[in-house]
Amino acid sequence: MTTQILIAGFGGQGILFSGKFLAYEGLIEDKNVSWLPSYGPEMRGGTASCSVILSDEKIGSPIIDKPDVLVAMNLPSLDKYEDSTVENGHIFVDSSLISREVKRTDVNVHYIPATKIASDEGLTGLANMILVGYIIKKTGVISIENLEAGLKKVVSARKQDLFDLNKKAIELGYNYEK
Numbered sequence: 001m002t003t004q005i006l007i008a009g010f011g012g013q014g015i016l017f018s019g020k021f022l023a024y025e026g027l028i029e030d031k032n033v034s035w036l037p038s039y040g041p042e043m044r045g046g047t048a049s050c051s052v053i054l055s056d057e058k059i060g061s062p063i064i065d066k067p068d069v070l071v072a073m074n075l076p077s078l079d080k081y082e083d084s085t086v087e088n089g090h091i092f093v094d095s096s097l098i099s100r101e102v103k104r105t106d107v108n109v110h111y112i113p114a115t116k117i118a119s120d121e122g123l124t125g126l127a128n129m130i131l132v133g134y135i136i137k138k139t140g141v142i143s144i145e146n147l148e149a150g151l152k153k154v155v156s157a158r159k160q161d162l163f164d165l166n167k168k169a170i171e172l173g174y175n176y177e178k
Helices: 015-028 075-084 114-120 127-139 144-154 157-174
Strands: 002-010 032-039 047-055 069-072 090-094 108-112
Touching (some): 015 047, 069 075, 075 090, 090 127, 108 127, 114 127, 127 144
Parallel strands (some): 002 069
Antiparallel strands (some): 032 047
16 A cells, blocks of 8 residues: 655644654554655745655655545645545545635545644644644544654654653644534
8 A cells, every 4th residue: 555645834833744754653654755845935924845655565765646645734735635536535624724615525624723722722833733743633544652752763862852742742643623
């Protein structure tokens, strides 16, 4: 089984970090993995996206033309990538930042107010990881059981104070009920 995930939003929203976390989780679960970051020259505030492929087979190319899973953290990303998501794929929308609904009816759409939840819980800047937790719950693409092992790979030694906050954010997303 192969799952192609495209995470997109503004620079500074943790797009690349969440993709890296998913990639490390895939490695821990003995999957073949590809992680391809992409961001504009402006970095913070500019566009950013991250392609992650998790597969039981060898991966031929890191390029994703038709994601199985799209995570849109801003309206320009939803506008740009909505139509490219595969039929019966999943589109995750940060409904705190995107007011319009997904136009397509042939995909599974998941709205979660990730930015608002992050703000309400004192986790400002961790909406990306709330979305990751929700993705894990709704798609089963990786297991929640290896959460700490994956975080140990991506949270740097100098930012260990963020380890528990990232864990809490993922758990909030995983346990989110509409």
